[in-house]
Amino acid sequence: MSILVIAEHDNSELKGATLNTVAAAKEIGGDIDILVAGMDCESVADSASQIPGVNNVLLANKETYKNSLAENLGNLIVELSEGYSHIMAPATTNGKNFMPRVAAKLDVSQISDISAVISDDTFERPIYAGNCIATVQSTDSIKAITVRTTGFDACESTGGSASVNSIENDTNAGVSSFVKEEIAESDRPELTAAEVVISGGRGMQNGDNFSLLNGIADKLGAAIGASRAAVDSGFVPNDMQVGQTGKIVAPDLYIAVGISGAIQHLAGMKDSKVIVAINKDEEAPIFSVADYGLVADLFEALPELEAKL
Amino acid sequence: MKVLVPVKRVVDYNVKVRAKSDESGPDLSNAKMAINPFCEIAIEEAVRIKEAGNAEEVIAVSVGDASSQEQLRTCLALGADRAILVETDESVEPLGVAKALKEVVSKESPDLIILGKQAIDGDANQTGQMLAAMLDLPQGTFASEVEIQDGVVQVTREIDGGLQTLSLTMPAIITTDLRLNEPRYASLPNIMKAKKKPLETLSSSDLGLDLSPRQNTLKVTPPPERAAGIMVEDIEQLVDKLKNEAKVIT
Numbered sequence A: 001m002s003i004l005v006i007a008e009h010d011n012s013e014l015k016g017a018t019l020n021t022v023a024a025a026k027e028i029g030g031d032i033d034i035l036v037a038g039m040d041c042e043s044v045a046d047s048a049s050q051i052p053g054v055n056n057v058l059l060a061n062k063e064t065y066k067n068s069l070a071e072n073l074g075n076l077i078v079e080l081s082e083g084y085s086h087i088m089a090p091a092t093t094n095g096k097n098f099m100p101r102v103a104a105k106l107d108v109s110q111i112s113d114i115s116a117v118i119s120d121d122t123f124e125r126p127i128y129a130g131n132c133i134a135t136v137q138s139t140d141s142i143k144a145i146t147v148r149t150t151g152f153d154a155c156e157s158t159g160g161s162a163s164v165n166s167i168e169n170d171t172n173a174g175v176s177s178f179v180k181e182e183i184a185e186s187d188r189p190e191l192t193a194a195e196v197v198i199s200g201g202r203g204m205q206n207g208d209n210f211s212l213l214n215g216i217a218d219k220l221g222a223a224i225g226a227s228r229a230a231v232d233s234g235f236v237p238n239d240m241q242v243g244q245t246g247k248i249v250a251p252d253l254y255i256a257v258g259i260s261g262a263i264q265h266l267a268g269m270k271d272s273k274v275i276v277a278i279n280k281d282e283e284a285p286i287f288s289v290a291d292y293g294l295v296a297d298l299f300e301a302l303p304e305l306e307a308k309l
Numbered sequence B: 001m002k003v004l005v006p007v008k009r010v011v012d013y014n015v016k017v018r019a020k021s022d023e024s025g026p027d028l029s030n031a032k033m034a035i036n037p038f039c040e041i042a043i044e045e046a047v048r049i050k051e052a053g054n055a056e057e058v059i060a061v062s063v064g065d066a067s068s069q070e071q072l073r074t075c076l077a078l079g080a081d082r083a084i085l086v087e088t089d090e091s092v093e094p095l096g097v098a099k100a101l102k103e104v105v106s107k108e109s110p111d112l113i114i115l116g117k118q119a120i121d122g123d124a125n126q127t128g129q130m131l132a133a134m135l136d137l138p139q140g141t142f143a144s145e146v147e148i149q150d151g152v153v154q155v156t157r158e159i160d161g162g163l164q165t166l167s168l169t170m171p172a173i174i175t176t177d178l179r180l181n182e183p184r185y186a187s188l189p190n191i192m193k194a195k196k197k198p199l200e201t202l203s204s205s206d207l208g209l210d211l212s213p214r215q216n217t218l219k220v221t222p223p224p225e226r227a228a229g230i231m232v233e234d235i236e237q238l239v240d241k242l243k244n245e246a247k248v249i250t
């Protein structure tokens, strides 16, 4: 078995999601290589080479790969695919973007969002907003897989010494180009990697009121999330949406404030270790998954919580 | 310009689906079915492009059994001009759906193909990207804004860190995210009119396609249950429980 893991990065830092993906690869077993494709991303390759258990780091350092355009990156991975039994990436928006292109070009069926490894060809994946877990067996010769990062604890990030090999392939498809990016800057931990997440919903009423969560987040070192209703209403940006069609999180502590607990929201957070719900409606479905529920007006409860921490 | 919109019939998003007790699959008996919400957004976008004068025709297509005609009629009521059903009784994986759609694309030569980013049943999030690869076309996935310019389409995408804007040559493939638009409701007169709009049926065997699955679903089981929680009286008790019982804060 020989596995190619596609690194998640921003050209300067290796993202934690890569470590969860390598952890899933280790459960499958076999030789593990990591592809770092980007521009001026030597530091990422260097970090990848330190992950214990990695054999080779392939570094494709070219303008073509700077913005992870799916057309260019997909073609590169297809060119490199020979000899690999598994090609794996985290199920981030980036992984979801290019991996199906790789699978289609190789004429294999992709296995999306695996949450457990049963054997080298059999995996668990959640379907129907996580209300069912399907165990699927792939009959394809190459398995194209995206990994639900919350299903696998991150592996160690240092201690290894893989070799870094530059590759010269240039697979510019010439059909798409990067225009611009608006990336949210935040000193808080990444939503999908944070140990504590506090999320606000429509009950927050407006964007300004989200500042009520800031003080608590500061004290707990938490990331701040939101329901779809809060994002759709323009309270907060899209990258904060937790749920079936947003980000999947599983922190040690998830605090839901003014969120009713729709199936689609629960799908993104119900694997959290401890769930706290604060809602003024005692019938709110969020209480059915909460370890600790508090029926209260959030405008009174939040300042009090901040003060007591 | 022609816009093609692939749509999928799925269980209604309000239905809480459970696994069958024999673990053979999800229990969908008597479940309410609907058009996949992301596909509804795709149809809406296509119709708006036409209404803005940037397209002449909107074609809805579905791969599925005869019951998918219901969702295609909905698309016609929402403003699609005609519909195509690629009929198959098997449940087809995204790879197979993309192969079937590729045949439809080669017959229709659309300039733009708009799909949902994911179907809320399989949650695969694959079909649009696979179709794009098979046709060697550019893709703008998870779109929250689409702007047609001269021969190119500019797509703003919802990505993990925020928003990204790409420029794609046409023909191009777009997959929709939640905030692209708010779909309209079909009016009664439009529902009546839709009954007269053309709906063509192709059979997957006529297209000479092998849509057989590459994955076997060995079992479908419920997710692990959470232990029942408790209600606390006030913030003081909550903080105490988190510190001393759950031990998740210090």
Ligand SMILES: Cc1cc2nc3c(=O)[nH]c(=O)nc-3n(C[C@H](O)[C@H](O)[C@H](O)COP(=O)(O)OP(=O)(O)OC[C@H]3O[C@@H](n4cnc5c(N)ncnc54)[C@H](O)[C@@H]3O)c2cc1C
Pocket: A200, A201, A202, A203, A204, A226, A227, A228, A229, A230, A241, A242, A243, A244, A245, A246, A247, A257, A258, A259, A260, A261, A262, A263, A264, A265, A268, A278, A279, A280, A281, A284, A296, A297, A298, A299, B013, B037, B038, B120
């Ligand atoms: C295709 C599709 C995909 C979706 N994907 C997602 C997704 O990924 N993530 C997601 O979150 N949703 C998603 N949704 C939307 C989901 O169905 C719900 O509409 C949404 O989660 C509701 O958000 P909410 O709980 O904030 O709002 P509401 O349901 O309106 O709930 C607000 C809650 O706040 C409480 N409240 C109000 N005022 C106060 C107060 N002063 N103090 C305390 N409590 C208060 C109310 O009692 C209520 O329970 C999706 C829907 C569809 C159709």
Ligand SMILES: Cc1cc2nc3c(=O)[nH]c(=O)nc-3n(C[C@H](O)[C@H](O)[C@H](O)COP(=O)(O)OP(=O)(O)OC[C@H]3O[C@@H](n4cnc5c(N)ncnc54)[C@H](O)[C@@H]3O)c2cc1C
Pocket: A127, A128, A134, B005, B006, B007, B008, B009, B025, B026, B036, B038, B039, B042, B061, B062, B063, B064, B091, B092, B093, B094, B097, B114, B115, B116, B117, B118, B119, B120, B121, B122, B123, B124, B125, B126, B127, B128, B212, B213, B214, B215, B216, B217, B220
């Ligand atoms: C429990 C379970 C068991 C299954 N078992 C099998 C099995 O044994 N064999 C098998 O072959 N398949 C099986 N499937 C596949 C299933 O029927 C879906 O067709 C498949 O998962 C497609 O994934 P998706 O709809 O999530 O695709 P996505 O890629 O998430 O869909 C994205 C978009 O693609 C378009 N699209 C998707 N499907 C269609 C369509 N049919 N027609 C037109 N446009 C479409 C829509 O625009 C949609 O919004 C199973 C699925 C489940 C949930």
